[in-house]
Amino acid sequence: MAETICRSLRDGALEGEHAAALTIKDSIYSPFGPIVFNHVLAQLSSFILAGKSQSRALVLITLSQSPSFYADLLKSNGIDVASSHKWLRVLDCYTDPLGWKDQLAESGSISSSSPSTSVSSSLCKDVKNLDRLFSSILELGKGVIGEEKCRFSVAIDSISEMLRHTSMASVARFLSNLRSHGEISSVFWSLHEDLHESKTSAALEYMSSMLATIEPMTQVANGLRESTENIPLTEQNFNRGKLNTRLKRRNGRVRVVCEEFSVDQSGIRFKSFSSEEAVAQSIVPKLQFNLQLSEKEKNDRAKVVLPFEHQGTGKSIEIYDGRKPLTDETLGVKPSNVEKVQTNVASGSGDIIYFRDSDDEMPDSDEDPDDDLDI
Amino acid sequence: MERTSNLLDEALAETTKNRVVLIEDCVETSGAFVLHHLMKRFLSPQSSTCLLIFVAFANPFSHYDRILRKLGCNLAMQKDNKRLLFFDMLMPQCTDEVVRKTGQAGLRALYHKIHKAVEMASLSESNRDIIIMIDDISVMEIAANGSSDDVLDFLHYCHTLTTQFGCLFVVLAHEDIYSVADRATLLLQMEYFADVLVKAEPLPTGLATDVHGQLTVLNKSNCYGLGNSRNKVHNFHFRLKESSAEYFYPGRLT
Numbered sequence: 001m002a003e004t005i006c007r008s009l010r011d012g013a014l015e016g017e018h019a020a021a022l023t024i025k026d027s028i029y030s031p032f033g034p035i036v037f038n039h040v041l042a043q044l045s046s047f048i049l050a051g052k053s054q055s056r057a058l059v060l061i062t063l064s065q066s067p068s069f070y071a072d073l074l075k076s077n078g079i080d081v082a083s084s085h086k087w088l089r090v091l092d093c094y095t096d097p098l099g100w101k102d103q104l105a106e107s108g109s110i111s112s113s114s115p116s117t118s119v120s121s122s123l124c125k126d127v128k129n130l131d132r133l134f135s136s137i138l139e140l141g142k143g144v145i146g147e148e149k150c151r152f153s154v155a156i157d158s159i160s161e162m163l164r165h166t167s168m169a170s171v172a173r174f175l176s177n178l179r180s181h182g183e184i185s186s187v188f189w190s191l192h193e194d195l196h197e198s199k200t201s202a203a204l205e206y207m208s209s210m211l212a213t214i215e216p217m218t219q220v221a222n223g224l225r226e227s228t229e230n231i232p233l234t235e236q237n238f239n240r241g242k243l244n245t246r247l248k249r250r251n252g253r254v255r256v257v258c259e260e261f262s263v264d265q266s267g268i269r270f271k272s273f274s275s276e277e278a279v280a281q282s283i284v285p286k287l288q289f290n291l292q293l294s295e296k297e298k299n300d301r302a303k304v305v306l307p308f309e310h311q312g313t314g315k316s317i318e319i320y321d322g323r324k325p326l327t328d329e330t331l332g333v334k335p336s337n338v339e340k341v342q343t344n345v346a347s348g349s350g351d352i353i354y355f356r357d358s359d360d361e362m363p364d365s366d367e368d369p370d371d372d373l374d375i
Numbered sequence: 376m377e378r379t380s381n382l383l384d385e386a387l388a389e390t391t392k393n394r395v396v397l398i399e400d401c402v403e404t405s406g407a408f409v410l411h412h413l414m415k416r417f418l419s420p421q422s423s424t425c426l427l428i429f430v431a432f433a434n435p436f437s438h439y440d441r442i443l444r445k446l447g448c449n450l451a452m453q454k455d456n457k458r459l460l461f462f463d464m465l466m467p468q469c470t471d472e473v474v475r476k477t478g479q480a481g482l483r484a485l486y487h488k489i490h491k492a493v494e495m496a497s498l499s500e501s502n503r504d505i506i507i508m509i510d511d512i513s514v515m516e517i518a519a520n521g522s523s524d525d526v527l528d529f530l531h532y533c534h535t536l537t538t539q540f541g542c543l544f545v546v547l548a549h550e551d552i553y554s555v556a557d558r559a560t561l562l563l564q565m566e567y568f569a570d571v572l573v574k575a576e577p578l579p580t581g582l583a584t585d586v587h588g589q590l591t592v593l594n595k596s597n598c599y600g601l602g603n604s605r606n607k608v609h610n611f612h613f614r615l616k617e618s619s620a621e622y623f624y625p626g627r628l629t
Contacts, residue, residue, distance in 0.1 A: 028563055028566055028567065031566075031595075064568070065538075066535070066538045066539075068538070069538070094535065095535055095539075096535075097531065100483050100486055100487070100532055101490070101532075101535075103483075103487075104487050104490060104491070164524060164527065164564075192563075194563060195560065195564060234593070234608055235608050238593075238608065
């Protein structure tokens with residue numbers, strides 16, 4: 001649940017425990033990882049600004065978007081960017097991750113001025129060196145919180161970019177260093193799952209206390225994408241998806257919550273699955289049909305009048321069962337037949353006695369088998 | 376020749392600045408015509424503030440000159456007017472440069488050239504639309520000695536240009552040359568950072584004389600809340616003619 005995630009990040013680390021960590025994982029079928037990341041970032045920022053969270057500051061490491069993009073994002077979420085120097089630091093690994101621009105500026109062919117942004121950012125020119133990156137994060141974080149005894153949060157916008165520049169082992173060391181550092185309250189990052197081997201994403205999931213997986217609403221069959229046959233499917237998954245959240249407690253207890261979201265101009269909106277749907281989901285996870293009936297559907301079904309059934313137009317329904325109507329009997333039929341039969345039984349001669357249950361019964365062929373139907 | 380609005384233009388109407396457009400094609404259906412279409416659109420007299428930076432890996436200048444002349448656009452003249460900057464990577468000295476400085480260094484040199492050109496253009500005239508086009512990422516990968524990481528680094532730096540100077544960045548890549556196992560790297564990465572994906576495919580029913588294939592345009596930037604969200608996925612057929620192309624919805628061929 002997006003709310004729960006944001007609350008856990010806000011509450012941060014317990015004394016003597018590692019920092020809370022969140023992996024946001026998506027794939028090309030539903031590439032909303034960055035959007036969920038932005039949502040969490042904005043939520044956490046507003047918590048920090050309101051002083052509700054354990055962390056007092058945020059260090060944002062940008063690898064896939066420019067710092068000005070995040071400044072605009074926070075602004076559009078109603079967060080005061082002008083005061084951001086008090087709580088936000090951006091480590092810009094986007095603009096010049098390998099120092100190519102730096103070389104060009106040194107040779108004097110371009111102006112070295114980096115684009116100005118409304119958030120205070122510092123440039124990182126060598127992403128491959130994670131040790132230096134780590135120390136500059138700590139430097140930035142301590143720069144904001146000062147001498148006070150409090151913590152700060154770290155956000156990494158794309159761990160996939162980082163993995164591309166370095167090895168899995170060094171990224172893992174980098175992340176666990178962050179988590180075990182005493183002044184860090186929470187860490188979160190986003191990951192494009194299908195760019196890496198499964199062991200890579202598994203390793204990252206081990207290191208996080210929370211995992212948010214973004215899945216398409218309807219699974220695309222046998223890996224086909226955006227081809228002609230599944231354009232309707234692509235359209236369906238275009239601005240909505242499912243968010244599966246896994247929360248791991250300290251004692252190893254795991255809680256899984258599934259949620260639906262839709263994305264539009266105003267941002268991302270979360271909606272919980274109704275319980276009935278959730279049950280259906282767990283039993284038949286990959287079925288496109290709805291096997292369950294809702295309460296309303298059940299009522300509607302009960303009301304349906306089947307064709308050829310007696311429609312009950314005022315009269316009571318009479319079904320002919322071969323006997324005389326009850327009304328005739330009350331009018332007084334002579335009981336002579338009954339007496340005759342009884343005397344036969346008393347003689348005990350072993351005859352087969354055929355007892356017609358009704359005097360005026362017609363031969364069988366006459367009986368209408370569909371008599372109960374209103375044809 | 377009159378330039379009228381067609382389905383492709385409509386689908387790409389919101390694609391102006393700060394965007395990355397990825398054109399994906401396959402062996403049966405070449406997507407190069409989309410590139411030609413966009414070249415012509417940016418070099419037309421209507422959009423006189425455009426500067427087109429074209430990095431040619433697949434075909435030489437003479438090839439594009441010939442095609443664009445048929446479409447009614449003189450590349451040599453545009454070059455003289457400083458509206459087109461053509462990096463012919465097939466010229467011997469350019470190839471040498473990229474190959475000699477193996478892999479990354481070659482692409483870095485190319486990036487430096489592009490960056491200088493973009494910065495010069497944006498300094499000389501403010502509010503100028505700059506378009507960077509690369510005609511074939513796959514050949515670029517070959518030039519980088521098959522290292523997709525170097526290509527991605529290069530693309531990342533081009534992406535920084537789009538945010539810094541508001542450029543439009545258009546690349547063409549072949550979809551089917553990557554096997555399922557390793558398509559994970561380059562093509563997926565590009566799809567992740569593309570805002571608009573244009574896919575050229577053959578018809579599912581096979582070859583036809585009057586329909587040459589279909590285009591699917593996916594405008595992902597809409598879902599970031601930057602444009603209006605109607606018509607999220609455009610799909611239409613096309614027919615290529617000697618000097619133009621026709622675009623129409625399935626079954627609406629006139």
